[in-house]
Amino acid sequence: MRLLKTLVFVVALLPAAKLVLASFAIAGLSLGANPVEELLHEAGEWGLRFLLITLAVTPLRRLTGMNWLIRFRRMLGLFAYFYLVAHFLIYALLDQRLALGPIIEDIIERPYITLGITALTLLTPLALTSTNAMMRRLGSRWQRLHRLIYPAAILGVWHFWWQVKEDIREPLIYAAILAALLGIRVWHRQKGQNRRVATPVD
Amino acid sequence: MPNNSTPKILPSEITDEQDYLNRREFLRLAGVATAGALLSTACQADVSNAAATAGKPAGESNFSGGSLGKLQKSPFSTDEKPNSYEDITTYNNFYEFGTGKDDPHRNSKDFVSKPWTVTIAGECDKPGAYDFDDLMKKSTLEERIYRLRCVEAWSMIVPWVGISMATLLKRFEPNSRAKFVKFTTLHDPEQMPTQRRRILDWPYVEGLTIAEAMNPLTIMVVGVYGKVLPNQNGAPLRLMVPWKYGFKSIKSIVHIEFTEKQPLNTWQISAPQEYGFYANVNPDVDHPRWSQARERRIGTGLFGEKIPTLMFNGYGEHIAHLYSGLDLAKHF
Ligand code: HEM
Numbered sequence: 373m374r375l376l377k378t379l380v381f382v383v384a385l386l387p388a389a390k391l392v393l394a395s396f397a398i399a400g401l402s403l404g405a406n407p408v409e410e411l412l413h414e415a416g417e418w419g420l421r422f423l424l425i426t427l428a429v430t431p432l433r434r435l436t437g438m439n440w441l442i443r444f445r446r447m448l449g450l451f452a453y454f455y456l457v458a459h460f461l462i463y464a465l466l467d468q469r470l471a472l473g474p475i476i477e478d479i480i481e482r483p484y485i486t487l488g489i490t491a492l493t494l495l496t497p498l499a500l501t502s503t504n505a506m507m508r509r510l511g512s513r514w515q516r517l518h519r520l521i522y523p524a525a526i527l528g529v530w531h532f533w534w535q536v537k538e539d540i541r542e543p544l545i546y547a548a549i550l551a552a553l554l555g556i557r558v559w560h561r562q563k564g565q566n567r568r569v570a571t572p573v574d
Numbered sequence: 575m576p577n578n579s580t581p582k583i584l585p586s587e588i589t590d591e592q593d594y595l596n597r598r599e600f601l602r603l604a605g606v607a608t609a610g611a612l613l614s615t616a617c618q619a620d621v622s623n624a625a626a627t628a629g630k631p632a633g634e635s636n637f638s639g640g641s642l643g644k645l646q647k648s649p650f651s652t653d654e655k656p657n658s659y660e661d662i663t664t665y666n667n668f669y670e671f672g673t674g675k676d677d678p679h680r681n682s683k684d685f686v687s688k689p690w691t692v693t694i695a696g697e698c699d700k701p702g703a704y705d706f707d708d709l710m711k712k713s714t715l716e717e718r719i720y721r722l723r724c725v726e727a728w729s730m731i732v733p734w735v736g737i738s739m740a741t742l743l744k745r746f747e748p749n750s751r752a753k754f755v756k757f758t759t760l761h762d763p764e765q766m767p768t769q770r771r772r773i774l775d776w777p778y779v780e781g782l783t784i785a786e787a788m789n790p791l792t793i794m795v796v797g798v799y800g801k802v803l804p805n806q807n808g809a810p811l812r813l814m815v816p817w818k819y820g821f822k823s824i825k826s827i828v829h830i831e832f833t834e835k836q837p838l839n840t841w842q843i844s845a846p847q848e849y850g851f852y853a854n855v856n857p858d859v860d861h862p863r864w865s866q867a868r869e870r871r872i873g874t875g876l877f878g879e880k881i882p883t884l885m886f887n888g889y890g891e892h893i894a895h896l897y898s899g900l901d902l903a904k905h906f
Contacts (some may be wrong), residue, residue: 395876404676405657405665406728406878467870469879482863496837533865537726538773538844539673 378445384451387418388458408466415459420532422452423525424549431556446502449521453499456528484534490492491527494520502537525550601793640802642715642735643895648790650892651719657873659799665872666806667724668825669774670759678806685765687809687826696756696832699747706810710796712745713737717800718793718814721857723887725819734814737798740788742795743830748784752832755787756780757813760828774840780824780849781837782815783896791892795823817889819853826889833889850906854897861904 391414403410426449432571443458468475478485498518501507505512530549533543656662664776667778668678671685690706715735723729743755760775769776786792795814803809808825815822821841831837841849848862857867868880886893897905 403876405661405872406675406870408870408878409728411876466876467880474868479866481860482865484863537673538669 373440375569377444377447378559381447384422384448387414388455391415408441412459412462412467415455416532419452419454419456419459420528420546422448422455423528424546424553426452427521427525427550431553431560432512435561450499450502453495456495460492475567484531487527487531487534491524491531494524494527499523522554526554583688583840595767601860612847642797642800642802645715645717648716648718648756652721652731652888653732654719654721654731654826656719656799659874662730662798663804663806665730665761667820668806668808670768670776670778670826671806672768679804681767685805685809687805690810692811692827693829694746694831694875695707695829697749697752697834699749700745709742709745710737711856713742715796716793718816720814720816721869721884721887722814722816722820722823723869723883725821725861725866727861727864727866727869727883727885728872729881730872734793734795734798735800736793736795736805736814736900739794739813740790742794743787744830746830748823748832751834754783754833754836755784756829756831756833756837757782757824757827758829759824760826760833769820772877775843778824778840779837780813780822780839781833782813782822782837784832785896786815788891789893789896791889794827817855817886818857819848822853838851852897852900852902852905854906855883856885856906857883858885859903888891 390401391403391411393399394403395407395411417522424447429441429445429448433439464470468478479489480486498520501514501517503509510517529543529547532546533540536543586655653839664679665675665906666678667675668682670676671681688706689704692706692709693701693703695701710783715737716737719731719733721729722732730882741869754784757780760766761769782792793814795808796810798804798807808827809825811825811827813827824841836851839849839851841853855866860866868882870880870884871878884890
């Protein structure tokens with residue numbers, strides 16, 4: 373399990389490593405003509421992907437009975453947060469160069485940015501309370517708190533949807549996957565099978 | 575085989591040879607390209623031969639990129655440093671070939687832009703079908719180094735090669751009812767993969783007022799960096815109106831129509847609340863979803879700072895008079 377965890381950790385870091393190498397044009401990699409946009413988009417997409425992968429853990433565990441999958445959930449969720457914080461920092465530091473006026477204007481006036489910042493804000497307490505100690509301290513409230521991932525994911529997909537021009541194929545795919553992942557939960561609940569047992573996490 | 579590789583050019587036609595296009599070279603390359611497109615393997619020898627003469631790596635069979643020879647300089651050119659050829663030819667919005675910035679250069683490699691016919695219609699005395707090469711024969715090629723500002727808030731400096739739009743359009747003798755000029759892109763879903771999906775109302779259409787079209791800044795582009803226009807940039811001919819957002823400068827034009835009524839342009843049809851007919855670069859009128867006050871200059875790397883966007887992209891002295899009395903916030 374330890375080995376498998378290390379492996380997942382390394383694989384989850386690969387996209388970030390590739391972006392860092394490309395930023396410095398190492399190993400023939402390149403970010404193309406508009407490197408800031410490329411970094412921003414890649415980090416945003418990987419953040420969203422990890423968010424969806426995290427949301428897939430529980431349904432997959434229920435479907436397959438592979439309960440050990442749960443042990444990867446925290447790491448995957450933290451990787452989602454890692455890529456999304458990077459996404460935000462690329463926006464704030466590289467794209468806007470910390471120009472506070474334009475950043476605040478964006479957050480207030482551009483609905484897609486408002487959605488993005490709301491989603492990231494919702495995810496922040498989840499990252500902060502992801503430790504075992506916090507989990508113990510919060511008890512049953514921990515689970516209720518961590519349901520914030522649902523609205524965060526919806527806002528994240530919505531944010532993606534709103535910033536594309538005409539070709540909505542990609543956000544549509546993410547929206548469909550999210551709808552399926554949430555749909556499974558509703559279905560599960562209706563079947564009355566989800567005895568919520570405090571999930572043992574290592 | 576090349577049917578126009580030995581054009582008959584009267585000495586009188588070759589005006590001020592040093593400053594103008596070397597037409598013999600242009601037409602010879604054009605002829606080779608036709609052959610190259612039709613018989614790409616059979617004519618490999620000819621093609622690589624011609625490419626070598628034109629200073630290109632031998633074996634490159636694509637016409638796009640062939641040298642256009644000597645070009646007339648223009649006082650309208652900016653002295654800012656142009657973007658690299660690579661940036662200009664790999665970072666494109668040309669939805670017909672895909673919606674990603676790197677899609678056009680990857681998906682347009684086999685696009686056939688020769689032979690090419692442009693049909694002229696509407697309010698003019700000389701409508702008809704014109705061969706692109708014939709149109710070019712009578713034209714003076716100029717280099718125009720222009721700022722290009724995309725509606726997505728990025729910009730480039732591009733050394734276009736083109737001909738004066740006014741000179742070109744006057745050849746078709748527009749009449750007094752010609753108030754607007756409507757341009758249409760090729761519709762060919764076989765070659766342009768995105769046209770098989772309805773993300774826009776194909777074919778792409780753009781329009782200008784007759785005064786905008788006749789303004790000396792407006793050109794019909796046939797090249798970039800002294801070379802034949804690459805497919806991803808709108809081969810073989812595309813519009814360039816440097817004071818408007820890039821989407822106005824329609825690519826791969828097959829049809830030009832003089833109209834009395836204002837034509838509906840494609841992006842306006844698609845999202846009228848976001849894109850208008852005029853689309854003049856204007857830092858004070860934001861796109862509903864993002865600010866137009868600043869722009870990212872391509873080529874400034876990871877740590878480049880955004881620069882302020884200029885009213886009319888900095889070309890106001892030549893064209894601002896066209897919009898006196900017009901509410902630019904309403905007519906965006
Ligand atoms: C849960 C939070 C978020 C998610 C899941 C997310 C995801 C994404 C995705 C998938 C994209 C599109 C990438 C592409 O087109 O390939 C994107 C673009 C973008 N995001 Fe986010 N994002 C989040 C939060 C934020 C925040 C907090 C900000 C800034 C305050 C932000 C600013 C942007 C910007 C500026 C773009 C690019 C828009 C453009 O190119 O026009 N995002 N985001």
